[in-house]
Amino acid sequence: MTTPKSLQTALIHSDYQAPPGFSAFPNAIHHASTVLFKDVAAMRSGNWKDKNAYTYGLHGTPTTFTLEARLAQIEGGQYCLLAPSGLAAIAMANLALLKSGDDLLLPENVYYPNSELGRWLSQDFGITTRYYDPLIGAGIAALIQPNTRLIWTEAPGSVTMEVPDLPAICAAAHARGVLVALDNTWSAGLALRGFDLGADIVMQALTKYQSGGSDVLMGCLTTREPALHDRLALAHMRLGLGVGADDAYLVLRSLPTMKLRFDAHDAGARAVAGWLKGRQEISTVLHPAFEDCPGHDIWKRDFTGAGGLFSVLFDASYTEQQTDRFVDALKLFKIGYSWGGANSLVMPYRIAGMRKGWRHGGQLVRFNVGLEAPQDLIADIEQAFAAM
Ligand SMILES: *Cc1c(COP(=O)(O)O)cnc(C)c1O
Numbered sequence: 001m002t003t004p005k006s007l008q009t010a011l012i013h014s015d016y017q018a019p020p021g022f023s024a025f026p027n028a029i030h031h032a033s034t035v036l037f038k039d040v041a042a043m044r045s046g047n048w049k050d051k052n053a054y055t056y057g058l059h060g061t062p063t064t065f066t067l068e069a070r071l072a073q074i075e076g077g078q079y080c081l082l083a084p085s086g087l088a089a090i091a092m093a094n095l096a097l098l099k100s101g102d103d104l105l106l107p108e109n110v111y112y113p114n115s116e117l118g119r120w121l122s123q124d125f126g127i128t129t130r131y132y133d134p135l136i137g138a139g140i141a142a143l144i145q146p147n148t149r150l151i152w153t154e155a156p157g158s159v160t161m162e163v164p165d166l167p168a169i170c171a172a173a174h175a176r177g178v179l180v181a182l183d184n185t186w187s188a189g190l191a192l193r194g195f196d197l198g199a200d201i202v203m204q205a206l207t208k209y210q211s212g213g214s215d216v217l218m219g220c221l222t223t224r225e226p227a228l229h230d231r232l233a234l235a236h237m238r239l240g241l242g243v244g245a246d247d248a249y250l251v252l253r254s255l256p257t258m259k260l261r262f263d264a265h266d267a268g269a270r271a272v273a274g275w276l277k278g279r280q281e282i283s284t285v286l287h288p289a290f291e292d293c294p295g296h297d298i299w300k301r302d303f304t305g306a307g308g309l310f311s312v313l314f315d316a317s318y319t320e321q322q323t324d325r326f327v328d329a330l331k332l333f334k335i336g337y338s339w340g341g342a343n344s345l346v347m348p349y350r351i352a353g354m355r356k357g358w359r360h361g362g363q364l365v366r367f368n369v370g371l372e373a374p375q376d377l378i379a380d381i382e383q384a385f386a387a388m
Contacts, residue, residue, distance in 0.1 A: 029249045030061035048237055049230070058242040067248045068220070070255055071210070075189040075202050077222035079229035082248065083241045086185065086205025087113050089219030093181050093201055094118075094150070096235030100126035103148040107134040107164065108356055109157025111183060131356065135294055137165035141172040148176070153199070154183040155192055155302075156295065159349050159366055160358075161286040161311055163295025166302065170198025179228070181221075188340075190262050191305035195224055201232070208340030209262055209307065212254040215341075216247045264371055265308030265340075271374035272367065272381070273310050281385055283362050284313040308369040309339050311349075316361040322388050323348055323363040329387035332372055332380040339368035344377055 005013060035054040037043035048059040051068075060068075068080035083089040094117060098104060106118050108131045118129035132143055134157050144151075151173050156163045166182065173180045182199035184192055188209040194202040204210065206218040223229045273287040284292045287310035288299035299306075314323050327335060333346040345368040352358050369377060 027063060027066050027249060027252045029245045030063045031245045032057040032061050035061075049233060058240055059237065061245060063245050063248045063252070064243060067252050070252070071189075071204065071206070071220050072222050074255075074258075075184070075204070075222040076193055076195050077202060078224045079226070079233075080220050080222045081229075081232055081236045081241075082206075082243045083219040083221070083236070084243055085217045086111075086183075086203070086207055086219035087117075088241055089203050089205075089221050090114050090152075090183070091117055092232060092235050092239060092241055093203065093221055094121065095239065096232045097150050097179060098125075098127050101147060102150075103128045103130065103145050105129075105140070105143060105148060105151040106131050107152065107154055107157060107162075108132065109134045109160045109162055110152060110154055111158050111185075112354065114152060114154075114183070133357065134160075134162040134164050137168040138172055140169050141175070144172065144176045144178055148178050151178055151180050152183065153180060154186075155194075156186055156288050156293075156299070158183075158186065158309070159311060159364070160351065160355060161288060161293055163288050163293065163299045163302075165295075165298050166194070166197040166199065170200075174198065186307055186309060187303060187305070188258060188262050188307065189222075190259060191266075191303045191307070197302060200225065200228060206251055207338060209258055209265075210251050210254060211340065212258065212261055213250065213341055214338065214343065216250050218243055218247055218251060261371065262307060263305065265369055266306045268371070268374045268377065269306060269308045269310055269367070269369040272369050272377050273312075275378050276312055276381070279385070281315055281318065281388070282312045283315045284360065286311040286313065286364075307340075308344075309366070310369075311364055311366040313360055313362040313364055318363060318388070320348075320350075320363055323365060326384045326388040327365060329384035330380055331383075332377055333367065342371040344368060344370035344372055 035056055046055045048055045051065055072080040083092055106115055121127040122129045153164050170180045179200045181201040182194040184194050184202050185205040185208055202222045204220050221232055273285050276282045277285045286293050289306045327346055327348050333344045336345045347366045349364045351364040
């Protein structure tokens with residue numbers, strides 16, 4: 001110690017500094033609420049928006065700035081903002097871009113909590129929320145009103161898997177000055193280039209493939225336009241949407257393997273879905289790479305891959321009791337929401353009650369194919385069919 005201090009103070013103030021120049025592959029985990037300024041002038045000139053400087057833990061650290069930059073690069077965007085969950089990222093976009101008197105359009109198959117948020121905005125915030133057929137394409141032009149500000153798209157819808165015509169929706173929206181946000185979680189930003197197809201904002205639930213470990217909740221919004229980023233960043237600041245440093249590190253740690261994992265999920269899911277397609281228990285395979293799936297041609301045109309997530313419709317002769325027995329009989333597929341981790345998951349949905357205008361009969365069951373050997377997953381499904 002160079003300056004004499006009482007032990008009590010010395011416990012808090014130390015003169016030791018680690019030698020500079022350390023270099024290693026992992027990113028440093030910077031935990032910080034308080035960020036220190038060199039002097040008063042540096043504090044006074046500090047701006048929370050400036051990603052070349054630090055002002056407060058909520059506004060960014062080297063760890064979160066690094067993650068944002070990597071995510072923007074994957075998505076083909078310029079700017080990225082992290083949020084504590086995928087749903088928080090959705091809420092950030094809505095609160096940044098909508099005010100009382102505005103109109104919001106959501107697809108009928110939208111991620112359920114997003115539609116729940118839309119209902120809240122309608123009930124209590126003077127924003128109208130209307131729902132459109134996800135296969136509407138250019139027909140969305142007829143739904144756009146002078147006060148419509150934002151259209152959410154989801155490619156594909158996360159339970160019923162319809163693939164929307166994003167370029168057609170974006171063209172109709174942009175002709176009327178309406179912004180389009182894309183929930184691109186299904187393809188992890190790897191198999192669908194949202195900005196190239198016209199989206200203004202691309203959202204990810206980083207909880208899924210970016211985490212890859214079933215252990216982190218996080219989301220983000222990526223943009224290309226600086227003015228749009230600024231509007232989102234203001235809401236991010238006003239709402240205090242910080243993420244924890246350790247969580248950011250876990251996502252940074254998983255990103256290098258994401259493409260390999262995604263491709264393995266894709267291959268496994270297509271093997272399982274292809275086997276299911278040949279079974280008499282299943283009437284329809286709702287996997288965008290299969291012809292049964294509404295919007296399959298659009299998937300072929302716009303996507304370069306698929307992920308691990310798809311749904312099936314059972315033959316209408318099977319009751320809910322039977323398909324529940326099937327789900328309970330599965331051993332490798334665990335019953336749980338979310339996806340993108342190594343473990344396979346399954347979830348039955350009472351879709352007719354959730355989806356206005358759902359025309360199909362038969363029980364809907366959603367599979368998330370993890371990283372297990374596909375033949376073991378198929379054997380698991382086969383024994384569960386027998387138990388049904
Ligand atoms: C999981 C998910 C979300 C929400 O992410 P959370 O981090 O769980 O809030 C949003 N959209 C889609 C399509 C998702 O799969």
